[in-house]
Amino acid sequence: MNKTLRIGMMTIIGAFMLAIMPLPDWAVEFRPEWVTLVLIYWAMAVPARIGVTVAWFTGLLLDVSYGTLMGQHAIGMVLVIYVIHIQHQRLRVASLMQQAIVIFFLLLIKQLLSLWVDGMLGHAPDSWLYFMPTITSTLLWPWTYLILRDLRRKFSVEKHFQ
Amino acid sequence: MQTLFIRGPSATVRMAVLVIASITLMTVDHRWHSLEIVRSALSSVIYPLQYSIDLPIRLFYWADEALSSQQTLLEKNREFQARHLENRVQLQKLDIIEKENDRLRKLLSAIPKTTERLLISEIINVDVDPYRQLILLNKGSSNDVHPGQPIIDALGIMGQVIHVGPLSSTAMLITDASHAIPVQVNRTGLRAIASGSGKIDQLNLRHLPQSVDIKVGDLLITSGLGGTFPPNFPVAIISKVERPAGESFALIEAKPHAQLDKSREVLLVWRNKAEQAEPVTKADDIADGQNADADSDKEQSVTKEKRSDQRRGNRE
Numbered sequence: 001m002n003k004t005l006r007i008g009m010m011t012i013i014g015a016f017m018l019a020i021m022p023l024p025d026w027a028v029e030f031r032p033e034w035v036t037l038v039l040i041y042w043a044m045a046v047p048a049r050i051g052v053t054v055a056w057f058t059g060l061l062l063d064v065s066y067g068t069l070m071g072q073h074a075i076g077m078v079l080v081i082y083v084i085h086i087q088h089q090r091l092r093v094a095s096l097m098q099q100a101i102v103i104f105f106l107l108l109i110k111q112l113l114s115l116w117v118d119g120m121l122g123h124a125p126d127s128w129l130y131f132m133p134t135i136t137s138t139l140l141w142p143w144t145y146l147i148l149r150d151l152r153r154k155f156s157v158e159k160h161f162q
Numbered sequence: 163m164q165t166l167f168i169r170g171p172s173a174t175v176r177m178a179v180l181v182i183a184s185i186t187l188m189t190v191d192h193r194w195h196s197l198e199i200v201r202s203a204l205s206s207v208i209y210p211l212q213y214s215i216d217l218p219i220r221l222f223y224w225a226d227e228a229l230s231s232q233q234t235l236l237e238k239n240r241e242f243q244a245r246h247l248e249n250r251v252q253l254q255k256l257d258i259i260e261k262e263n264d265r266l267r268k269l270l271s272a273i274p275k276t277t278e279r280l281l282i283s284e285i286i287n288v289d290v291d292p293y294r295q296l297i298l299l300n301k302g303s304s305n306d307v308h309p310g311q312p313i314i315d316a317l318g319i320m321g322q323v324i325h326v327g328p329l330s331s332t333a334m335l336i337t338d339a340s341h342a343i344p345v346q347v348n349r350t351g352l353r354a355i356a357s358g359s360g361k362i363d364q365l366n367l368r369h370l371p372q373s374v375d376i377k378v379g380d381l382l383i384t385s386g387l388g389g390t391f392p393p394n395f396p397v398a399i400i401s402k403v404e405r406p407a408g409e410s411f412a413l414i415e416a417k418p419h420a421q422l423d424k425s426r427e428v429l430l431v432w433r434n435k436a437e438q439a440e441p442v443t444k445a446d447d448i449a450d451g452q453n454a455d456a457d458s459d460k461e462q463s464v465t466k467e468k469r470s471d472q473r474r475g476n477r478e
Contacts, residue, residue: 019289020215022287022288056184064205064325065205067296075184086174
């Protein structure tokens, strides 16, 4: 289990780096929410280890890096991971398509929450592209899931049987 | 079944606690700005990640320099030398003008002119919130950087530092939607506030009457009011003036003078102590009051206005 935790942390760090990696100007608004996607996978796979607390701290770190209000990413992250956490047994047996639909709505709520905070601060973006990360993240979910599952199997399960 | 494996409080309790904690943090951060210590500590945790993201880009620039041919280097060198000579000739004139200015200021017993200390800082190439105009700098509190510190590039004002970590700091550009900078039209001396639009190439001048004397191409400089920015630095150039019928205010847009999206290096500005000589109301006391601390921005601007009135009076 510790090995799983370690590989989980490594992938979360990897996702974090993808989240702050500079992109060309036209692509910035399309950047998928890598950190949330990876956290969703681990909350589904090892709910006992990676849950809302890890999500909250990761969200806070993202807030510091993005220069947003402390807690703006964290609160959405906690809510998304909470729903995944309590529904993880159902989600595990669902098809990738069904998972993607659930994730789409969760990410949409997260984005709306963030928009609400931005609005209260007086700098709400006036572009529909604000919801683009939700769509790109949903589209990328199947690949994220498969890659992370393969990683987990390769690094933890196989070693267990040796 | 779940309870067999999950220890500690249930996920629901934890979620509720963390949501309340997030809301509290957001409120405290927004209202009182008292989370700088936490932010600074967390920023040193993520600095290695940010640095490693920036490293390949830095290496690329380094390789570009290291692998450039001798010919191009020689050419560049020659070009720089020519420019250096040009600048020095102009500096000579400036030096004389500065001395003359100092003398005249002494005659008027006005505040001595201020000097600034500069430090070059590089921009760390990581992305921040795409809907804010923020940049990350590679200098932090270990270099004496403090929140509210102005940053400039070779062409003009870029913005100000908002969060400081031990090794890095976050700065807000003047075009951020929540930023505003007190400016002055160079041609007429008209004072205004240039607020950010959220677009990298646009500033708005709001609440100026229709009859205002301003036209496309006018240079906006910092007025120094408010005390954050040093006076007389170029900020923007007026790009659009419209006077829509039926509106009480003119619609004025300006284009930032600094290269906000192209600069790789910025200059951090420290202002010397003489600048903070406030509050003094009598011209005679100015020489004595230089070490007094500024009480508030408002008072500072008020006394400055008084002072300029006095100067005008003296001239008459």
